[in-house]
Amino acid sequence: MVLKLSFACWDYDRMKAIEDGRVKPEGIDLTFLNYRVEETFFRQLKFHEFDVSELSLSSYVLTLNQENPPFIAIPVFPSRFFRHQNMYINTNSGITKPxxxxxxxxxxxxxxxxxxxxxxxxxxxxxxxxxxxxxxxxxxxxxxxxxxxxxxxxxxxxxxxxxxxxxxxxxxxxxxxxxxxxxxxxxxxxxxxxxxxxxxxxxxxxxxxxxxxxxxSIFPIMHVIAIKRSVYEKDPWLAKVLQKAFARSMEMAWEPIEQRAALRYMLPWLDDHVTETRRLMGGKERYWVDGFQENKHVLEKFLEYSYKQGLAKRRFKPEELFAPSCLEDYVV
CATH class of the missing domain: 3.40.190 (D-Maltodextrin-Binding Protein; domain 2)
Incomplete structure (x- = not known):
């Protein structure tokens, strides 16, 4: 029997193969619901509308404060962002340095x-x-x-x-x-x-x-993929199956970025941008990587901040965020 699940997420390039059906999770009929993040977060956190969804990492950690947390995550991170660039000032305030x-x-x-x-x-x-x-x-x-x-x-x-x-x-x-x-x-x-x-x-x-x-070595994680806990507890196998599917979708997203015979995106210097990004991020061929072990240090730092800033009720360990079957990065 095929398990029918709804999945709310923005249509990122790394999710396109899931959205258009080129990648199908084994044993799961996944209905992709393309919503902007604000709508997904609001509807999921307030009403638990979706079986699987993209969630704010901070909001997800806050749900773990509850006696019966409503979600359980897998180590798939659809949004990452360096945030120094999103700090803005009024220069008339006398601010010249942080x-x-x-x-x-x-x-x-x-x-x-x-x-x-x-x-x-x-x-x-x-x-x-x-x-x-x-x-x-x-x-x-x-x-x-x-x-x-x-x-x-x-x-x-x-x-x-x-x-x-x-x-x-x-x-x-x-x-x-x-x-x-x-x-x-x-x-x-x-x-x-x-x-x-x-x-x-x-x-x-x-x-x-x-x-x-x-x-x-921190590329800040913004969002995580979370499963409604009631769905997960009924069929815990789906966590690893979804992780594998998202890994295949991520792999397929790299091909158009690396294609040079014709430009897939409206960026005339895309090749230079990709080369520079790899140089600045330590020469890594794949600078955007999902999985638990590769991202444990990033999660530890975020959980430290969340606790120190009075959000998490205790300092969670990264392992506590995810389905146990997804803590090893073998996804083939």
């Missing part, structure tokens, strides 16, 4: 969102800016009819200042107007394009991120 953020007002969409966890952790560990030394303001980056609220319940640690912005306000305009001094986010505020005094905290973010990777 250390100048101490005592400043920083806008973040949600305290618990994965990008912000990484950014706060990096600021404290690498630049000596403790989370207790700034004031955080939460809310929508751009104008919105609805206030931005956390998708997963959590508390704030002692000494950390977090204030929701008033209705009708948005962080992008507040940064331009000087009502806040910086934004840590996953997206670029529109005021970056309309106001000369809104710019990157790290103008040379590419070099900063390359140095960060050379020093830490």
């Amino acid at each position: 250390q100048d953020l101490q005592g400043k007002r920083i806008g973040i969409p949600e305290y618990q969102m994965t990008a912000s966890v990484w950014q706060r952790g990096i600021m404290e560990e690498d630049f000596g800016v403790p989370i207790t030394s700034v004031q955080f303001f939460t809310g929508a980056i751009e104008p919105s009819d609805r206030p931005r609220t956390s998708k997963v319940a959590h508390s704030y640690p002692p000494g950390v200042s977090v204030t929701a912005i008033p209705a009708g306000k948005n962080l992008s305009q507040m940064l331009a107007d000087g009502e806040i001094d910086a934004i840590f986010s996953a997206t670029k505020p529109s005021s970056f394009h309309t106001h000369d005094h809104v710019t990157n905290l790290f103008p040379n973010f590419k070099e900063v991120e390359a140095e960060y990777y050379a020093r830490t």
Whole structure:
């Protein structure tokens, strides 16, 4: 009997072979639902709508705080991102270096969102800016009819200042107007394009991120693939089968990136970009790699930050995040 499952995920290049059916998980009829991440996260975390879905790494870790966690993950990471480039400042605030953020007002969409966890952790560990030394303001980056609220319940640690912005306000305009001094986010505020005094905290973010990777070997994980626990407990074999299918889909995504007879993507210097990326990331042929062992150090660092920032109730071990059958990286 074939197991019918729904799978909500954005149509990343590494998921295309799953979406179009070139890769079919053995024994599973997987219905691919192409939703943007905000919709997937909201519907899954609030209503548990999908059998399998992409989830925010931070939100998933927060669900493990619950007495009966609703999801269990596999070590497949559809989104990764260096986040130094998504720190923005108002130059009129007197910020010329990261250390100048101490005592400043920083806008973040949600305290618990994965990008912000990484950014706060990096600021404290690498630049000596403790989370207790700034004031955080939460809310929508751009104008919105609805206030931005956390998708997963959590508390704030002692000494950390977090204030929701008033209705009708948005962080992008507040940064331009000087009502806040910086934004840590996953997206670029529109005021970056309309106001000369809104710019990157790290103008040379590419070099900063390359140095960060050379020093830490961390390519920050943003999202994870999670299975509804009730589905997994009924058929635990599906975790490894899905991991294998996602590995095959990832392998097929590399071919168009490496194709040079004709350009698959509208990037005239794609070959140079790929060559440079491999050089900056230690000459690795495959710089985007799923699996547990290859990513254990990345997960350990994120879990350290999550706990220190008052989100995870205890410092989870990376092994606790995933189905046991997926802890070994053999997926052929």
